[in-house]
Amino acid sequence: MISRRLLRIKVAKTIYGHLQTPDRTLAQSEKELLHSIKKFNDLYHLFLSLIVEVADYSQSRMDIGKQKHIPTAAEKDPNTRFVNNAVVDMLRNNEALGVYIHSNKLSWVNYPEMVKKFFVNMSTKEYFQNYLNSDTCDFKADKQLVVNFLTNEVEDFDDLYSCLEEQSIFWMDEIEFVLGMVIKTVKGFKEEKGGKCELMPLYKESEDEDFATRLLRRAVIKRSEYLDLIGLHSSNWDVERIAFMDTVIMLTAISEIAEFPNIPIKVSFNEYIDLAKLFSTPNSASFINGVLDKIINQMKNENKIVKSGKGLVGEDAV
Secondary structure, eight states: OBOHHHHHHHHHHHHHHHHHOTTOOHHHHHHHHHHHHHHHHHHHHHHHHHHHHHHHHHHHHHHHHHTSSSOOHHHHSOOOTTTTOHHHHHHHTOHHHHHHHHHTTOOSTTOHHHHHHHHHHHHTSHHHHHHHHOSOOSHHHHHHHHHHHIIIIITTOHHHHHHHHHHOTTSTTTHHHHHHHHHHHHHTOOGGGGGGOOOOOSBSSTTHHHHHHHHHHHHHHTHHHHHHHHHHHTTTSOGGGSOHHHHHHHHHHHHHHHHOTTSOHHHHHHHHHHHHHHHSOTTHHHHHHHHHHHHHHHHHHTTOOOOOGGGGTTGGGO
16 A cells, blocks of 8 residues: 555655654664554544544434424435445445554544534535435445545645644645545445455555665665765765755665665666655755766666666666
């Protein structure tokens, strides 16, 4: 589930913190990295449970309406299509989701107003009203309703960001990534699976955790050597104007290129240029491109970069 790109981002951020905290040990930084990865998984499961909470809130409103002394016609006979949504039921009855939520003490219970806002906002939208009143009542429509909720209500809800920031500092930059995984999960649900519908594993490949921890260790252990290389090949630039994040990105990139013989240089190179575009200054990508190119050529000439297997793909391109 968690992509290599996001793992690279997490490693780079951990390295950033490590370099800014002189007394931090490698073990402490590795523990922080693994904790941040776990928090990604927590947010994935928390988002999956959100639509269930919203449906339960809708059901409670209906129950209150029916108990009124003089209920309206709509309160006497409410539209129950949303609360009976098949995909919501699949999530409600999913054992893996329930166990994870319970064992990690994840819940929306402390944010009832947030759940209420999600429902109120959704109930005013055309897609929701069309769903309630459509003559088509099938699994495909139920699934699309949940996808529409995640896309239209969760992604751009500013109050949600404040709520999540209170719970974990790791979540603020990951909402878009996690939401994409949740939507992909829901789109993959099969009606016949019922409550046994499959959730995404934390890692796409079994070696992904090893990739992240090895990359961090390499960068921390070899930082003096690699920072000297960066300084040497940045000599034509104003050192005072080089963003610290640029240095971190290059340190992480060099560590990956040197540590993982099966990852092509071009793949690593392009990934870190993209990270520079996301997290650093407007000129960082071109600067990092030029410096990394020189460092890679030097290290290849000194036989400090040796690729094999899949790592040989496109080797002449950089």
